Amino acid sequence: MFSVLTLLTTLFASYFFPLAVASPVPAPLKTNSTEATALTHTGRGTWFNVGEGNCGGWDTNDHHIVAIGKHLYDQNHGSNCGQWVTITNTKNNKVAHGLVRDSCPSCSDDDLDMSPSLFQLLGSLDEGVLPIAWHFEAKGWSP
Numbered sequence: 001m002f003s004v005l006t007l008l009t010t011l012f013a014s015y016f017f018p019l020a021v022a023s024p025v026p027a028p029l030k031t032n033s034t035e036a037t038a039l040t041h042t043g044r045g046t047w048f049n050v051g052e053g054n055c056g057g058w059d060t061n062d063h064h065i066v067a068i069g070k071h072l073y074d075q076n077h078g079s080n081c082g083q084w085v086t087i088t089n090t091k092n093n094k095v096a097h098g099l100v101r102d103s104c105p106s107c108s109d110d111d112l113d114m115s116p117s118l119f120q121l122l123g124s125l126d127e128g129v130l131p132i133a134w135h136f137e138a139k140g141w142s143p
Contacts (some may be wrong), residue, residue, distance in 0.1 A: 010017035043110030045132035047119035053102030059115070060116065066098035067113040073103035085143055087112060087134040089122040096121035097143040100136075 050059045055078065059065045066085055080100045088095050094117055104113040112134055116125060123130045
């Protein structure tokens with residue numbers, strides 16, 4: 001009887017044990033601000049005459065202001081307002097920093113519209129459009 005009971009227990013355990021073993025589960029997507037700042041956007045840089053932005057308040061053309069794409073602005077519910085970005089002109093490697101204060105209806109998520117003073121740190125206003133790479137800095141960071 002002991003050997004039959006042992007045999008049945010062994011068969012039962014060997015059948016159900018693989019079902020009880022933990023299977024790998026994909027790690028959850030991380031959406032912390034550190035990873036968001038690490039994302040580099042590559043797009044077009046343009047300039048505009050600033051005024052009252054979607055973030056509230058008035059700015060002038062001598063402030064280093066950035067408008068991010070409207071879709072990106074809406075997707076983040078405006079949470080990037082007051083956040084700095086680092087921008088590189090990929091043609092001449094000039095680097096500048098701008099503060100998000102507005103959204104740009106005609107920009108893609110990878111484009112930036114800049115105040116004239118900021119744009120001129122990267123290229124001439126006559127160029128109109130610059131090839132840029134940019135990323136958000138951590139909230140609270142400033143140049």
